[in-house]
Amino acid sequence: MNTLEHIAVIPLFEGLSQKHQEDLAAIVVQRVFGRGQSIFSEGDEGNGFYVVVSGRVKVFKLSSEGKEQILHIFGASEPFGEVPVFAGQRFPASAEALEESRVFFFPRKAFVDLIQRDPSLALNMLAVLSRRLRQFTTLVEGLSLKEVPGRLAAYLLYLNEKQGGTNQVTLDISKGQLAGLLGTIPETLSRVLARMSRERLIESKGTRRIHILDRDGLQDLADGGKHLP
Amino acid sequence: MNTLEHIAVIPLFEGLSQKHQEDLAAIVVQRVFGRGQSIFSEGDEGNGFYVVVSGRVKVFKLSSEGKEQILHIFGASEPFGEVPVFAGQRFPASAEALEESRVFFFPRKAFVDLIQRDPSLALNMLAVLSRRLRQFTTLVEGLSLKEVPGRLAAYLLYLNEKQGGTNQVTLDISKGQLAGLLGTIPETLSRVLARMSRERLIESKGTRRIHILDRDGLQDLADGGKHLP
């Protein structure tokens, strides 16, 4: 698959003319990052943004004591690191490859030029940022208004839906990373999973496989329902 | 001040031609909301977005048990409620007037049309959304990685900077609302303020006036520094 074909497949670039896609292919820079390798750090200057071609990338914040809050995990064809392109020039968070990952880098100036010439690209980017804002409201809601079991239940249901259908879920990240995504620590996550098993909401099958036994019970938790005494 | 003059003053519309500003003036709808009145609710369909003309508006989420997390407070010339314009059509949060407020409403379709014709409007809107994303990362960082004293300290320093200069800060919202903005409840906020006074970091002068006695101490807290033993 060549560069142009990869670009054609990215939803952000849907609706672009052949010519404009070729313009993008002309300015793009391809890079590869190994597992655990940093892509950018909070406070760095951003002179462009990224799109994941293959692999997975996490964007996160670190506390002064080293705790990590994951903001997003991006997979193939998803853009990240756009904020500095349009507002100020420093990254508000850090990014790191979760596994060996190939990414496109689009330099700021050429990309902004293209946006000015192509309204559909502008609207696509507005849609991307708007969806991101929506996701953030969900994250904030979870952190502020729900407890860990509620956030975990919501995540399991979300994963289950994404993996379409059956009552089986396969975690796509390690439990340590999941803890960071849910705004807690591995110990707490482990205890909550154990409790959910005890209460017959779920059943663990191996390290990364979980059976959903009581979807309604999980839904109650995700909605902030009160726990059984 | 007529409609066109109000529009000319909104940063989002900076750089627009006279003609396009007139187009906006032609599609805008003006509305007034009393203190405590709802502007929209989470889940409502959004067929346009808003700009505050005068007064103040809070955007927030409610938990199933009635706790409120404020996401933003918007003042004059600030746009809000844009997400449904570009992504899906439902509001991810609710909005309510904090005081008697006048707002402009811009219907979705006409506005999107104009964006397609004017790249500078597109870029302005991208900048608005990007700044909003940046603010969210700060909010998430606070909620997940800092304790209440740290968030409060950061807010006081932010307010102090915004109010330019001296060591005196005037709260622009009630303490109950501030608790909602910091992701806590009034009782906890009250206790934290009392503790900061005891430790001579601040001094309360009346209900809404606070003197900053130890800016470095506050900065330490805001950075997640460890508390004095």
Next chain:
DNA sequence: CGTGGCCTTGATAAAGTTCAAGAGCCGTGG
């Protein structure tokens, strides 16, 4: 000058984190 809303304070309970130790799993290399 009284009344209601907002704020404060106290006692108690719940949720989550920390620290410490042990168990399970996996890839590597003998």
Next chain:
DNA sequence: CCACGGCTCTTGAACTTTATCAAGGCCACG
């Protein structure tokens, strides 16, 4: 093929932070 070493994950006990419940105090405004 098995054993080693290093992770990741789990579990326990103590502690910290925050929420909850319940009064009581303070203004502000009518």
